[in-house]
Amino acid sequence: MERSKVKQSEKEAPVGSDASLNGHCEGGRAKVAKWKDAPGEACSPSSSKQTSSVMESWKEERTRSVEDNEMSLPSIAAAYTTILRGLGEDPQRQGLLKTPWRAATAMQFFTKGYQEKIIDVLNDAIFDEDHDEMVIVKDIDMFSMCEHHLVPIFGRVHIGYLPNKRVLGLSKLARIVEIYSRRLQVQERLTKQIAVAITEALQPAGVGVVIEATHMCMVMRGVQKMNSKTVTSTMLGVFREDPKTRDEFLTLIRS
Amino acid sequence: MEYQSSADMNGVCSSKLVTEYLCRNGFGELTIESKKLPVQDQSETSRKKAEDESRLPALEAAYTTILRGLGENTERQGLLRTPLRAAKAMQFLTKGYHETIYDILNDAIFDEDHDEMVIVKDIDMFSLCEHHLVPFFGKVHIGYLPSKKVVGLSKLARIVEIYSRRLQVQERLTKQIAMAISEALQPAGVAVVIEAAHMCMVMRGVQKMNSRTVTSTMLGVFREDPKTREEFLALSKNS
Numbered sequence: 275m276e277r278s279k280v281k282q283s284e285k286e287a288p289v290g291s292d293a294s295l296n297g298h299c300e301g302g303r304a305k306v307a308k309w310k311d312a313p314g315e316a317c318s319p320s321s322s323k324q325t326s327s328v329m330e331s332w333k334e335e336r337t338r339s340v341e342d343n344e345m346s347l348p349s350i351a352a353a354y355t356t357i358l359r360g361l362g363e364d365p366q367r368q369g370l371l372k373t374p375w376r377a378a379t380a381m382q383f384f385t386k387g388y389q390e391k392i393i394d395v396l397n398d399a400i401f402d403e404d405h406d407e408m409v410i411v412k413d414i415d416m417f418s419m420c421e422h423h424l425v426p427i428f429g430r431v432h433i434g435y436l437p438n439k440r441v442l443g444l445s446k447l448a449r450i451v452e453i454y455s456r457r458l459q460v461q462e463r464l465t466k467q468i469a470v471a472i473t474e475a476l477q478p479a480g481v482g483v484v485i486e487a488t489h490m491c492m493v494m495r496g497v498q499k500m501n502s503k504t505v506t507s508t509m510l511g512v513f514r515e516d517p518k519t520r521d522e523f524l525t526l527i528r529s
Numbered sequence: 530m531e532y533q534s535s536a537d538m539n540g541v542c543s544s545k546l547v548t549e550y551l552c553r554n555g556f557g558e559l560t561i562e563s564k565k566l567p568v569q570d571q572s573e574t575s576r577k578k579a580e581d582e583s584r585l586p587a588l589e590a591a592y593t594t595i596l597r598g599l600g601e602n603t604e605r606q607g608l609l610r611t612p613l614r615a616a617k618a619m620q621f622l623t624k625g626y627h628e629t630i631y632d633i634l635n636d637a638i639f640d641e642d643h644d645e646m647v648i649v650k651d652i653d654m655f656s657l658c659e660h661h662l663v664p665f666f667g668k669v670h671i672g673y674l675p676s677k678k679v680v681g682l683s684k685l686a687r688i689v690e691i692y693s694r695r696l697q698v699q700e701r702l703t704k705q706i707a708m709a710i711s712e713a714l715q716p717a718g719v720a721v722v723i724e725a726a727h728m729c730m731v732m733r734g735v736q737k738m739n740s741r742t743v744t745s746t747m748l749g750v751f752r753e754d755p756k757t758r759e760e761f762l763a764l765s766k767n768s
Contacts, residue, residue: 350599353598356590357588357662361588362580373659380663388601421607421608424611424618491618
């Protein structure tokens with residue numbers, strides 16, 4: 275039912291009408307909406323039944339396809355030509371001749387997170403290991419786009435989790451970061467989406483995600499503070515409950 | 530050799546011709562002849578502040594199209610005013626088109642009997658790649674050997690601002706800064722070095738995080754005399 279609704283809205287207005295990109299679900303996806311809209315909730319390890327319904331909703335995630343990209347490229351390129359003219363530049367001069375196309379393709383690359391599904395990335399690489407010590411992957415370079423000014427954000431992500439019999443392939447943590455960061459984002463939401471994705475996939479005892487980033491919208495314009503960095507974190511499970519665990523995580527990512 | 534004047538608006542079509550300079554003998558003499566006076570007409574800017582306001586709706590509409598084309602929902606809370614913000618941000622990032630060297634420099638040139646090197650280094654620079662419309666940023670180091678005329682130090686940073694806040698190519702930016710200083714002060718020599726990171730290489734394409742692009746322009750004695758050049762490079766290096 276949900277699926278046909280989504281498909282229908284896709285047919286009527288192929289792009290832009292669907293509210294599900296970047297996890298803003300206005301539709302009936304209760305599970306997904308729940309953990310994305312509730313800011314303070316700790317995610318307790320869910321039952322397998324709940325998991326499968328979350329995984330189901332991940333399967334239904336609307337993604338942009340390569341065909342969508344090709345179809346929308348001309349209109350995006352035309353929009354960039356308008357922008358160049360509006361800025362007072364001459365789109366016919368040599369350096370700018372193909373810029374609308376290059377800029378459009380670049381922007382599609384910067385939002386390629388919309389083309390990918392968590393389920394594709396994760397389904398294969400979850401392993402049963404008898405490991406219950408903290409696993410940390412730190413200094414993951416992250417590049418995103420500020421959804422308010424369409425200007426880059428870049429920084430580093432540090433992820434730690436306490437497995438509960440199931441571990442994740444390490445590069446998959448970086449891939450989760452890629453999927454969510456290559457979108458129009460707000461740093462707070464990005465941090466939470468990464469943490470929640472890991473929680474839902476693995477049901478670990480706890481997850482901690484810290485992002486430290488530089489926002490070009492603050493550096494290049496506006497207040498113009500060159501050296502400012504924004505740090506956000508999401509702590510779930512034992513990372514939230516137990517200060518010592520949290521301390522261990524924060525110490526290890528700092529060293 | 531001919532060089533486009535530094536006052537050339539990056540190829541923007543303006544009806545008034547920009548001056549041309551002929552530099553003979555590989556700068557052996559640094560005789561710079563101008564075909565026209567270097568004085569630029571005040572109305573030469575192709576983009577005035579009032580124009581910005583009137584162009585905003587078109588830019589906004591373009592950004593809305595882009596957001597929809599990327600598959601986003603332009604009605605969601607976070608994106609409601611994004612086209613306006615993005616349009617204003619883009620106008621700010623290209624505000625160098627508003628300004629001319631004439632406005633900035635005419636006041637702050639002083640006669641000083643100083644003929645030693647003057648260096649202003651580590652000037653933060655932010656610009657936009659004209660090929661991908663993605664930022665590139667870094668530091669600019671400027672040195673010049675005055676010939677009886679010195680310029681207010683912040684004016685060097687302002688020259689960097691004027692030329693960098695445009696759709697640029699790093700090579701052209703470096704040369705424009707050097708030419709502007711040459712033209713304004715007629716010093717014995719000018720040196721400009723820019724080291725920048727290009728987001729178009731870091732965030733996309735080859736994705737090389739730590740790559741930096743270094744370009745330089747050496748005019749006058751900085752080009753002729755290796756020792757002068759060395760002195761500048763040594764002094765502007767960060768220890």
